[in-house]
Amino acid sequence: MSQAWLPVIALAASLLVVPVIFALPERAWRARAVVNLGAALFKLLMVIVMVFGLYQGRDYSFRFTVVEGASFLLQVDAMGLMFAGLSALLWLATTAYAIGYLEDSPNRKRFFGFFGLCIASTVGIALAGNLFTFLLFYEMLTLSTYPLVVHRGHPAALRAGTIYLRYTLTGGLVLLLGVVAMHVLVGDVSFGQREMLADLGPDAHPMLIVLFVVLLMGLGVKAALVPLHGWLPRAMVAPAPVSALLHAVAVVKAGAFGIVRLVYDVYGIGLSHELGLLSLLTGIAVVTILYGSVRALSQQELKPRLAFSTVSQVSYIILGISLFGPFGTIAGLSHLLHQGLMKVTLFYCAGNYAEELGIHRIDELDGAGRRMPMTSLAFTVAALGMIGMPPVAGFITKWYLGMGALQSGMPWVIVVLVASSLLNAAYFLPIVHRLWFRPGPAHGRGRWPEERNLGRFETSTWLLLPTAATAMFSLATGLLAGVAFSPLDLAIFMANGEYRP
Amino acid sequence: MIERLGLVSNALPAQAEELAALGGVLGLPLLLGLLGGLARPARGWPVAVVGVLPLLALGWLFLQVAGEGRVWTVPLGPLSLYWRVNGLALLMLLLTQAILLASALYAPTYLRVDVQAPARRQAWFWPLLGLLATSLSLIWLAADLLLLYFGLELMGLVAVGLMLLPGKADALVAGLRYLLLALIGSLAFLLGIALLLGAWGRLDLAGLTEAAEPGPLLWVAVALLSAGLLLKAAAFPLHAWLAPVHAAAWTPISALHAGLVIKASFFIALQLWLVLTPRSAPAAWLVGGLAAAAVVWGGVMAWRAAKLKDMLAWSTVSQLGYLLLGFPLLVGTDSTVAAVAWEGTWLQLAAHGIAKAAMFLAAGNLVLATGKSHLRELAGASRRFPLALLSFGIAAISLVGLPPSMGFTAKWLLLNAALMAGQWIWLAVLAAGTLLSAAYVFRVFRYSFVEDAPSLDFRPVPWSMDAVALVLALASLLLGLVAEWPLSLLRAAGGES
Numbered sequence: 002m003s004q005a006w007l008p009v010i011a012l013a014a015s016l017l018v019v020p021v022i023f024a025l026p027e028r029a030w031r032a033r034a035v036v037n038l039g040a041a042l043f044k045l046l047m048v049i050v051m052v053f054g055l056y057q058g059r060d061y062s063f064r065f066t067v068v069e070g071a072s073f074l075l076q077v078d079a080m081g082l083m084f085a086g087l088s089a090l091l092w093l094a095t096t097a098y099a100i101g102y103l104e105d106s107p108n109r110k111r112f113f114g115f116f117g118l119c120i121a122s123t124v125g126i127a128l129a130g131n132l133f134t135f136l137l138f139y140e141m142l143t144l145s146t147y148p149l150v151v152h153r154g155h156p157a158a159l160r161a162g163t164i165y166l167r168y169t170l171t172g173g174l175v176l177l178l179g180v181v182a183m184h185v186l187v188g189d190v191s192f193g194q195r196e197m198l199a200d201l202g203p204d205a206h207p208m209l210i211v212l213f214v215v216l217l218m219g220l221g222v223k224a225a226l227v228p229l230h231g232w233l234p235r236a237m238v239a240p241a242p243v244s245a246l247l248h249a250v251a252v253v254k255a256g257a258f259g260i261v262r263l264v265y266d267v268y269g270i271g272l273s274h275e276l277g278l279l280s281l282l283t284g285i286a287v288v289t290i291l292y293g294s295v296r297a298l299s300q301q302e303l304k305p306r307l308a309f310s311t312v313s314q315v316s317y318i319i320l321g322i323s324l325f326g327p328f329g330t331i332a333g334l335s336h337l338l339h340q341g342l343m344k345v346t347l348f349y350c351a352g353n354y355a356e357e358l359g360i361h362r363i364d365e366l367d368g369a370g371r372r373m374p375m376t377s378l379a380f381t382v383a384a385l386g387m388i389g390m391p392p393v394a395g396f397i398t399k400w401y402l403g404m405g406a407l408q409s410g411m412p413w414v415i416v417v418l419v420a421s422s423l424l425n426a427a428y429f430l431p432i433v434h435r436l437w438f439r440p441g442p443a444h445g446r447g448r449w450p451e452e453r454n455l456g457r458f459e460t461s462t463w464l465l466l467p468t469a470a471t472a473m474f475s476l477a478t479g480l481l482a483g484v485a486f487s488p489l490d491l492a493i494f495m496a497n498g499e500y501r502p
Numbered sequence: 503m504i505e506r507l508g509l510v511s512n513a514l515p516a517q518a519e520e521l522a523a524l525g526g527v528l529g530l531p532l533l534l535g536l537l538g539g540l541a542r543p544a545r546g547w548p549v550a551v552v553g554v555l556p557l558l559a560l561g562w563l564f565l566q567v568a569g570e571g572r573v574w575t576v577p578l579g580p581l582s583l584y585w586r587v588n589g590l591a592l593l594m595l596l597l598t599q600a601i602l603l604a605s606a607l608y609a610p611t612y613l614r615v616d617v618q619a620p621a622r623r624q625a626w627f628w629p630l631l632g633l634l635a636t637s638l639s640l641i642w643l644a645a646d647l648l649l650l651y652f653g654l655e656l657m658g659l660v661a662v663g664l665m666l667l668p669g670k671a672d673a674l675v676a677g678l679r680y681l682l683l684a685l686i687g688s689l690a691f692l693l694g695i696a697l698l699l700g701a702w703g704r705l706d707l708a709g710l711t712e713a714a715e716p717g718p719l720l721w722v723a724v725a726l727l728s729a730g731l732l733l734k735a736a737a738f739p740l741h742a743w744l745a746p747v748h749a750a751a752w753t754p755i756s757a758l759h760a761g762l763v764i765k766a767s768f769f770i771a772l773q774l775w776l777v778l779t780p781r782s783a784p785a786a787w788l789v790g791g792l793a794a795a796a797v798v799w800g801g802v803m804a805w806r807a808a809k810l811k812d813m814l815a816w817s818t819v820s821q822l823g824y825l826l827l828g829f830p831l832l833v834g835t836d837s838t839v840a841a842v843a844w845e846g847t848w849l850q851l852a853a854h855g856i857a858k859a860a861m862f863l864a865a866g867n868l869v870l871a872t873g874k875s876h877l878r879e880l881a882g883a884s885r886r887f888p889l890a891l892l893s894f895g896i897a898a899i900s901l902v903g904l905p906p907s908m909g910f911t912a913k914w915l916l917l918n919a920a921l922m923a924g925q926w927i928w929l930a931v932l933a934a935g936t937l938l939s940a941a942y943v944f945r946v947f948r949y950s951f952v953e954d955a956p957s958l959d960f961r962p963v964p965w966s967m968d969a970v971a972l973v974l975a976l977a978s979l980l981l982g983l984v985a986e987w988p989l990s991l992l993r994a995a996g997g998e999s
Contacts, residue, residue: 067984068911068915068989069845070918071914108885111884140904141905144899144904151947159951170937173904181917181921185922
């Protein structure tokens with residue numbers, strides 16, 4: 002079998018799950034679980050094989066022409082693999098979590114079908130080799146997440162779904178126009194062929210700036226850049242596994258990943274710097290980071306607070322890539338993974354509290370650490386990571402961001418980082434304090450809003466295991482950042498590739 | 503442009519074998535239709551078995567032209583008729599046969615389960631269907647105005663006949679109104695032909711290209727021809743008859759009508775412009791303006807429609823606007839733009855044909871299952887009839903033009919052409935069309951995801967009806983990625999300029 006088929010197989014593994022799940026009857030939850038978990042494991046395996054292949058310098062690419070001047074291209078590079086790896090890992094965890102979370106609820110077949118499609122889209126986004134292919138999967142992601150957002154079918158969910166579509170379809174349309182314009186200007190640009198735009202010469206520069214802004218607007222909707230972030234907090238009505246996945250890997254990351262591709266692989270960091278586009282990105286990222294954090298402070302419910310925290314945290318990625326220099330790049334790329342791991346943990350925890358104890362508001366969390374120690378420990382680890390405390394993964398990001406700011410000659414960014422970390426602490430530490438140090442129903446004061454005893458341990462095992470696993474991973478990526486194949490190692494590998502001529 | 507239409511001037515008399523292939527493509531559907539009227543199939547599989555025959559005839563015709571466009575003359579008494587077989591005609595024939603076959607497969611179960619018409623009236627369905635196939639094939643293959651007129655008239659009358667089949671009052675009113683408008687359209691068309699014949703004394707398209715000289719006479723003739731055709735194609739602002747007709751007709755007939763019949767009029771109109779007035783860019787821009795209005799107005803009306811079938815009918819008006827954009831992009835533009843727009847236009851025609859047919863069939867299933875025709879009453883449909891909704895949704899992806907569907911690829915080409923031509927305004931039109939179509943399509947899904955709907959009693963839909971809709975919908979979705987294939991057919995057999 003030719004090596005070129007490897008990315009196709011990885012994509013097909015997640016894509017072919019969808020018809021199988023739709024074909025299984027609603028009540029066959031065991032078969033569905035086996036198919037889901039099996040495909041997730043298989044995909045993880047494929048990604049690992051490709052990572053090793055990539056380190057050995059193998060070239061995987063698969064191409065066919067769709068119409069003249071536009072081709073479908075799957076290719077494997079370090080950046081794509083990083084995203085594919087994140088998606089594969091979190092697919093596995095979230096599938097397990099969703100099986101537990103949706104136990105005995107209606108429409109599970111529909112849920113898992115579209116869930117699989119959503120993941121297939123993220124794999125496609127990761128392996129897409131040019132803007133056209135990226136666009137295909139980017140739009141597929143929009144469509145496949147809509148049924149997940151409106152899954153519960155109540156009026157609030159339907160309203161959130163409508164708003165979600167309004168934002169994302171408009172964003173997709175803007176992106177389409179940008180991609181078409183790019184094709185008319187230079188033709189089919191494969192990711193990595195940076196010289197194509199650089200060779201256009203100074204006459205094309207105004208046009209390139211306009212195009213960059215258009216593409217950025219299209220991608221910024223999903224990346225929840227202020228002021229295009231409005232859909233994200235509202236989409237919180239979705240079930241917890243969906244929120245977890247949307248925030249950690251699927252939708253928000255697809256946008257951020259697209260911006261990373263745009264800067265590094267289409268324009269090239271040199272040209273972006275030359276055109277002054279990096280300063281634009283820095284400005285947007287700083288505004289988004291601070292705005293998201295401030296809004297998170299004022300939220301009284303757990304999930305919306307996490308949502309605004311996502312708005313803020315994802316822009317660290319944008320900030321990192323906008324700082325010209327290897328350190329900024331390392332920070333941005335590694336945060337793509339770090340934020341995913343930590344945020345998914347936080348959402349799993351929020352889901353656990355809601356399922357086991359019926360807790361939705363932050364002030365109901367008093368003393369929950371005693372009732373649910375494992376979940377609360379996971380929450381604490383991830384929250385400390387978000388604030389940027391060593392040795393959790395978030396620290397690595399902030400450290401490299403600071404170094405990147407100095408390297409690119411923008412020390413004022415450090416002030417922003419400090420301010421943002423203080424804000425992060427201000428909205429996460431009170432929660433941690435409530436969990437561990439406030440007496441609550443577990444100490445005989447008052448009652449939990451809606452207590453259900455779901456499992457042998459503090460809650461159902463299906464819910465607990467993924468939570469513990471992702472918390473462990475966030476800790477491990479921080480502690481073992483120097484080891485080969487860690488996110489940091491991959492990011493350094495890529496940054497070297499970017500800045501070495 | 504003429505070469506793309508396959509209208510080479512060196513027409514040859516058709517050989518016996520070629521004539522037989524042509525006769526097979528034209529005659530077989532008619533023959534099978536008569537057979538169907540006698541046998542009245544109650545199940546899908548005999549239709550499937552027999553329905554392969556016209557496809558075989560089409561394959562034979564394909565082999566006859568062997569890679570290049572041909573124009574054949576067939577003597578008929580004192581007249582000689584011109585036939586054109588090229589990539590475009592073959593693509594249209596294939597599209598026609600695919601959609602017809604799907605409708606024919608859908609019909610036996612539909613007629614048995616859903617329609618309470620007397621058996622005698624149901625029997626009329628089959629010969630009329632065959633006649634429709636013949637008249638459509640005639641239009642794609644005709645290379646002179648006489649044949650085109652004959653095909654157009656026949657198609658219009660057959661379409662009216664099919665519309666009248668339900669026999670209910672609203673169907674009769676809508677059908678007769680359609681007949682009246684079709685006759686007015688034909689009259690205008692006939693007048694245009696008479697003017698051309700009087701001025702240049704010939705009706706074959708290739709000959710007219712050379713003979714026709716620009717001037718007031720030509721412009722009046724083309725205006726008359728276009729007005730008649732655009733009325734039949736339900737182009738803005740001549741579209742008002744469309745929605746009532748679709749609401750009253752049987753489901754497979756709506757699918758055929760929206761998918762093929764109105765496209766035939768558009769096909770003739772575009773062809774005549776390219777033949778007679780290939781340089782009249784200002785007039786083409788006027789049509790472009792109508793296109794923009796059609797996209798927006800059709801979209802808004804579809805968004806406001808309360809009934810499912812009305813929504814689909816208005817969406818046809820809107821989507822026809824995309825096709826009409828072909829006029830400003832093809833007439834009077836340079837050859838690189840025209841090459842892209844050419845492929846985009848025909849791909850859009852095929853995409854909308856397949857997607858709209860699938861949507862009508864799926865909508866028919868939804869209406870059959872709920873027994874209601876309003877969007878609002880679809881509440882909870884996603885749990886009760888997921889398959890019909892899935893087909894509807896997949897076809898809707900193509901309608902909205904989201905990847906990887908055929909509609910997306912077509913829109914991609916049209917956007918490319920508009921940008922290359924520097925006609926920025928069409929970008930805005932296509933963008934508005936996309937957003938509007940997303941808005942009206944997702945209304946359906948919004949209702950269908952409602953969970954706390956009162957559980958009304960509903961009828962199960964036979965699986966064969968669901969399957970036909972699903973297959974058509976999947977075709978519209980997946981053919982977008984392999985669009986090189988239909989496009990290569992377009993380029994093959996004399997499509998290259």
